[in-house]
Amino acid sequence: xxxxxxxxxxxxxxxxxxxxxxxxxxxxxxxxxxxxxxxxxxxxxxxxxxxxxxxxxxxxxxxxxxxxxxxxxxxxxxxxxxxxxxxxxxxxxxxxxxxxxxxxxxxxxxxxxxxxxxxxxxxxxxxxxxxxxxxxxxxxxxxxxxxxxxxxxxxxxxxxxxxxxxxxxxxxxxxxxxxxxxxxxxxxxxxxxxxxxxxxxxxxxxxxxxxxxxxxxxxxxxxxxxxxxxxxx
Amino acid sequence: xxxxxxxxxxxxxxxxxxxxxxxxxxxxxxxxxxxxxxxxxxxxxxxxxxxxxxxxxxxxxxxxxxxxxxxxxxxxxxxxxxxxxxxxxxxxxxxxxxxxxxxxxxxxxxxxxxxxxxxxxxxxxxxxxxxxxxxxxxxxxxxxxxxxxxxxxxxxxxxxxxxxxxxxxxxxxxxxxxxxxxxxxxxxxxxxxxxxxxxxxxxxxxxxxxxxxxxxxxxxxxxxxxxxxxxxxxxxxxxxxxxxxxxxxxxxxxxxxxxxxxxxxxxxxxxxxxxxxxxxxxxxxxxxxxxxxxxxxxxxxxxxxxxx
Numbered sequence: 001x002x003x004x005x006x007x008x009x010x011x012x013x014x015x016x017x018x019x020x021x022x023x024x025x026x027x028x029x030x031x032x033x034x035x036x037x038x039x040x041x042x043x044x045x046x047x048x049x050x051x052x053x054x055x056x057x058x059x060x061x062x063x064x065x066x067x068x069x070x071x072x073x074x075x076x077x078x079x080x081x082x083x084x085x086x087x088x089x090x091x092x093x094x095x096x097x098x099x100x101x102x103x104x105x106x107x108x109x110x111x112x113x114x115x116x117x118x119x120x121x122x123x124x125x126x127x128x129x130x131x132x133x134x135x136x137x138x139x140x141x142x143x144x145x146x147x148x149x150x151x152x153x154x155x156x157x158x159x160x161x162x163x164x165x166x167x168x169x170x171x172x173x174x175x176x177x178x179x180x181x182x183x184x185x186x187x188x189x190x191x192x193x194x195x196x197x198x199x200x201x202x203x204x205x206x207x208x209x210x211x212x213x214x215x216x217x218x219x220x221x222x223x224x225x226x227x228x229x230x231x232x233x
Numbered sequence: 234x235x236x237x238x239x240x241x242x243x244x245x246x247x248x249x250x251x252x253x254x255x256x257x258x259x260x261x262x263x264x265x266x267x268x269x270x271x272x273x274x275x276x277x278x279x280x281x282x283x284x285x286x287x288x289x290x291x292x293x294x295x296x297x298x299x300x301x302x303x304x305x306x307x308x309x310x311x312x313x314x315x316x317x318x319x320x321x322x323x324x325x326x327x328x329x330x331x332x333x334x335x336x337x338x339x340x341x342x343x344x345x346x347x348x349x350x351x352x353x354x355x356x357x358x359x360x361x362x363x364x365x366x367x368x369x370x371x372x373x374x375x376x377x378x379x380x381x382x383x384x385x386x387x388x389x390x391x392x393x394x395x396x397x398x399x400x401x402x403x404x405x406x407x408x409x410x411x412x413x414x415x416x417x418x419x420x421x422x423x424x425x426x427x428x429x430x431x432x433x434x435x436x437x438x439x440x441x442x443x444x445x446x447x448x449x450x451x452x453x454x455x456x457x458x459x460x461x462x463x464x465x466x467x468x469x470x471x472x473x474x475x476x477x478x479x480x481x482x483x484x485x486x487x488x489x490x491x492x493x494x495x496x497x498x499x500x501x502x503x504x505x506x507x508x509x510x511x512x513x514x515x516x517x518x519x520x521x522x523x524x525x526x527x528x529x530x531x532x533x534x535x536x537x538x539x540x541x
Contacts, residue, residue: 003340010326010336076324079384082290083340084314227293 003085004093011067011097012104019101022059023108026052030112040120046192048116052109053134053188057165060102060138064145065157067094072228081228088220095146095216102138106131122195130191133205137187140208141165143215144182150223183208235304237392237423238266238289243298244447245284258284260447261298266425266440271418273434273455274427275520276444277528282427283321285444286396290318303392314341317390321397321427323381327370330361330380337384348387355383358413360406375401382410386417393417393424399433411437431520435459441520443527450527458523464516465493467500472508490516 012019033040033048071077071094081090113127144164148157168182172189183204190200245259258281266272276282287293289300291308305312325333334355338348356362359379364372369380378401385393393414399407414424414437428434434441434455441458443451451458467489474480477499480487489499493515500510 003342006336006339010328014327074324075320075322076326078290078292078320079318079323079325079337079381080340081292081310082313082316082318082320083337083388084310084312084316084342085340086310225294227287 003083004089004096007080007085007090007093008096008100011094012100015063015097015101019104022055022105023111026055026105026108026112027115028112030109030115034115034119038119040116042121042195045113045116045120045122046195048113049109049130049134049191049195050188052112053137053191056102056105056109056134056138057141057184057188059105060098060142061145061158061161063101064095064098064142065149065161066154067098068146068149068223069154077228086220087223087228088217091146091150091219091223092216095142098142098146099139102142103135106135106138109134126194126197130194133187133191133194136205136208137184137191139212140182140184140187140215143212143219144184147215147219147222150219150226180204180207182211235268236265236301237268237270238264238272238300238302238425240264240285240289240300241298243285243288243295243300245281245288245293246296258447259288259295262444262447262449264442264449264452266423268423269418269421270439271414271424271426271437273438273441274425274444275429275431275434275441275524276450277524280444281447282444283396284447286394286425286427289394290316314388315391317385317388317393319378319381319385319395319398323377325369325377325380325384327368329366330369330372330376330383331356331365333369333380334383334387338387341388343388351387351389355387358409359383360409373401375403375406378402379406386413391422393422395424395426395428397428398426399428399430407433431524435520443524445527451523455520459518459520463492463494464490465496465513466490466516467496467503467513468511469499469503469508470511472503472506476502476506476508486511 029048033044037044068091077090081087110128110131113131114124116122117124117127141161145157145161148160152160164182165184169185171181172186180203186201186204187208190204193200240262243259243262244257247256247258248254262281262285264285274282274285284293288295289302289307290313291310294308300307302309303312303315326336328336331352334352335348338351343351356365359382361379361383364376369377372380378398382398385395399410402410411433417424426434426438438455440453441451441455442449468486469477469489470486472487474482474487477487477489480489491499496513500513503510
C-alpha cells in the first residue's frame with residue numbers, strides 16, 4: 001500500500017505543472033463568469049460544469065492511457081518493479097496518480113464554481129456533490145483507459161475508452177438500464193441533475209466504483225502476462 | 234546447493250507474429266550462479282545478456298524454459314525485495330539524489346531509522362554528499378550511475394544484479410565500487426555483473442560466462458579462462474640476440490613466447506650459450522583476447538554460413 005501511494009505521489013508530482021495550468025484555467029473561467037455578470041443564469045453554470053466535465057474526462061483518459069507506456073519508455077518502471085512491487089500494485093499506483101491528478105483539477109473546478117455560487121441560485125453543497133460525481137466519472141474513465149493501455153497503444157486505448165463511454169451513453173439513450181453500463185456519461189448527467197434539483201440515478205455510483213475495481217484487476221491480470229522491457233540489445 | 238540464480242533451458246524469441254522477422258534472444262540458455270560469488274556476464278551486443286537479466290527479474294517472460302532466483306521462480310515479486318538491480322541507461326523520478334535513494338528504499342519496504350542511516354551511508358560511499366539535494370534530472374550520466382548503484386544497494390541485498398554498472402564512472406569511484414562489491418562477497422552476498430569493461434570483470438569476478446547468440450559460449454573460473462593451455466614465456470639474459478632471433482629484446486633481456494613443449498629446449502639453448510634464465514611462466518590471456526577470439530570465431534562461422 002505504501003509503495004502504491006509512493007508511485008501515485010510521484011505521478012502527481014510529475015504532472016504538477018500541467019495540473020496547475022488546467023486548474024488555473026478552471027478557476028479563471030469561474031472568476032470570469034462571476035466578474036462579467038451580476039446575476040449568473042443557471043444555463044451559464046450548467047455550461048461551465050458541462051465544459052469542465054468534458055475536460056476532466058479527457059484529461060483522465062489521456063493521462064491514464066499514456067502513463068504505462070511513458071514509464072516503460074523512460075525505463076523508470078524497471079527500477080520500481082525491481083523493488084518487489086507486484087504489477088497490479090504498480091498499475092494501482094499509476095491509476096491512483098491519475099485519480100489524484102484529476103482530483104486536484106476538480107478542486108480547481110470547485111474553486112471556480114465557488115466564485116459563481118454567490119451570484120447564482122446554487123448552494124455550495126449542491127455544487128460540491130456535483131463535482132464529486134464528475135470526479136467519479138473521471139476515475140472510471142481512467143480505469144478503463146488504463147485497462148486498454150496494458151495491451152494497446154495509447155491512441156488506441158483512448159479510442160477504446162471513448163467507445164466504451166460512448167456505448168454507455170448510447171445505452172442510456174435507448175433504455176433506462178443504460179445507467180448500469182459504463183456510467184461515465186450517467187454520472188455527469190447526474191451532476192447536472194443535482195444542480196437542477198432533479199432526480200438522479202444513485203445506482204450509477206456503486207456501479208462506477210465496482211467497475212473501477214474490475215478494470216484495475218483485469219488490467220493487472222493482463223499486465224502480469226506482458227513483457228515490459230522489450231528492447232533488444 | 235541452492236543457487237542464487239539458475240536458468241534452465243531458457244529460450245526467448247521476440248516478435249514473429251505480425252512483425253517481419255523473429256529475433257531469438259536466448260536459445261536453450263543454461264546457467265547457474267552460486268551464492269557468494271561475483272559472476273561476470275559478458276557477450277557482444279545482441280548476445281542476450283540484458284534479456285537474461287530481465288527474465289530473471291520477471292520483466293520479460295521466457296518463450297520456453299524456466300529458472301529460479303534465490304530459490305524462487307523467476308517473476309516472484311517478494312523475492313525481488315532481496316535483490317538490488319541497476320539497469321543499463323538508468324532512469325529515476327526527478328527528485329533530489331537523497332530523495333531518490335530514499336524513495337527506492339521505501340519502495341523496498343524499508344523504514345526509518347534504518348532507511349535514514351542507509352541513505353546517509355550510500356551518499357557517502359558513492360561520494361554524492363555534496364550533490365545530495367540537487368535534482369537528479371540535472372545529473373550527468375556518471376552521477377546518475379552512482380545514484381543507480383546507491384538505490385540498488387540501499388536495501389543491503391542478498392543478490393546484486395548490475396547491468397553495465399561502471400561504464401560511466403570515473404576511476405576513483407570505480408575503485409570504490411570494486412571494493413564495495415568485494416566487501417559484499419565477503420559478507421556472503423552474490424553479485425552478478427554484466428559489463429563491457431573486461432578489465433573490471435577480470436579483476437573482481439570469480440567466474441565468468443561469455444554469451445554468444447543466446448547461448449553460453451564459455452564458462453569457467455576467470456583464472457582458468459585466462460590461462461593459456463600451450464604457451465609459455467621464457468625470459469633470459471646474458472645471451473646474444475642472434476641466439477634467439479624470434480625473441481623481443483627489452484632492458485638487456487630477451488623475451489620469448491613459445492609452445493610449452495619447446496620450453497626445455499629454449500632453456501638448454503640459453504644455458505649452452507652461457508646465458509641465465511630469469512623466469513619461465515605460462516602465458517596468460519587477457520579477458521579481452523578471449524572475447525576477441527570468440528568474436529572472430531563467431532564472424533568466421535557467420536562467413537561460412539553466408540558462403541554456403
